Structures are given as structure tokens and as C-alpha cells.
Amino acid sequence: MTQPLRVVAVSGGLQSPSKSAALTEHILGLIADEISSEQHMVELGQLAPLLAGAIWRSQLPEVVERKLTVVEQADILVVATPVYRGSYTGLFKHFFDFIHQDALIDKPVLLAATGGSERHALVIEHQLRPLFSFFQARTLPLGIYATDKDFVDYRLQDPALIERTRLALQRAMPLLELTRKARHPLVEQLAVA
Known part of the structure; x- marks a missing residue:
């Protein structure tokens, strides 16, 4: 029996x-369609008042510590x-300043961003990718950038963007499968035997 991957x-x-x-919920839905996963969502807007004023991780309330731990333990x-x-x-x-610098080594990370117009699309390459390179994470090849016009009532509607999201996940699947196998090597050996 294959254990689900922890997707955060x-x-x-x-x-x-x-x-x-x-956008993240849409991506999580696509991942759930492709691979057995246990999913968690961390919405930073809800944590904002609890992060204010904290300089050290030890100053954070327990609820924020739990969210940081969930991120660090993600597959x-x-x-x-x-x-x-x-x-x-x-x-x-x-938030990511509180993540331990070695906690994300080799973790696959799918990068996404939203903005008012296409002029900010390079935020993925110029801001997000370097941040996660510091953590030595494995940023997935295709990032997903959405603008206001891609949504209707907070649901992804643009067919080209929906297809790009599917393609990003399709290209990520070999790495996600390797991650699953690396996490459960004994399970994989028993399945072959």
C-alpha cells in the first residue's frame, strides 16, 4: 500500500x-487527480497578525510554529x-525567513504568482526561484503566473492558463514519482516482490 505524499x-x-x-487550490486539485496525497493549505493572510513583531522563531505562537513544521515536513x-x-x-x-535553512533541501517546489497584469510575470524567475534556490529546493521547471483577467469569482477560467497549469504538473510528475519512491523505498520493494 502506497502512503500519500504530503503536499503543502x-x-x-x-x-x-x-x-x-x-490558484493554489486549483493546483492542489490537479495534484490530487494524479497522485495519492495528503494536502495542507497555509494561508498567510490568516497568520499575519500572529507574525507581526516576531524576529525569532521562538517568539512565534504555537499555531504559527505548527504551520512552519508542516511546511518543513512536506514532500x-x-x-x-x-x-x-x-x-x-x-x-x-x-514567513519563509522562519523556515530552517536546511528544511527544504531537494524538495520539489511548484512556483506560482498572481498579479494585476502580465508585466509582473517574471516575478517567478527573478524573485521566487532565487528564494527557493537559497533553500536548495528543486524548483519545478514551469512556473504558473495568473492575472486578474484569468479569474471569474476567484476560479481559474482562462483555458490557456488552465492548460499551462496541467502542463506544469505533467512535467513535474516524474520528479514527484521519484519523491514518492524515495520516501517509501520499502513499500516500493514489497510491491515489486
């Missing part, structure tokens, strides 16, 4: 509802942030 999504959206959260991360002044939100960076 982090949405940097500050409002509720949030387009970043809607796969999906991260999405709204673009704010050409980058991820300060809250998004503040």
Missing part, C-alpha cells in the same frame, strides 16, 4: 478570498504569492 501549499495572499489561494511544496511592488509580499518573505 503556501498562499501569500493577504485577503480572503484571494486569487493566490484560488512537495506549492507556493503562490500576489505580486506586490515587483516582488512577493513582505509577509511571504517574513
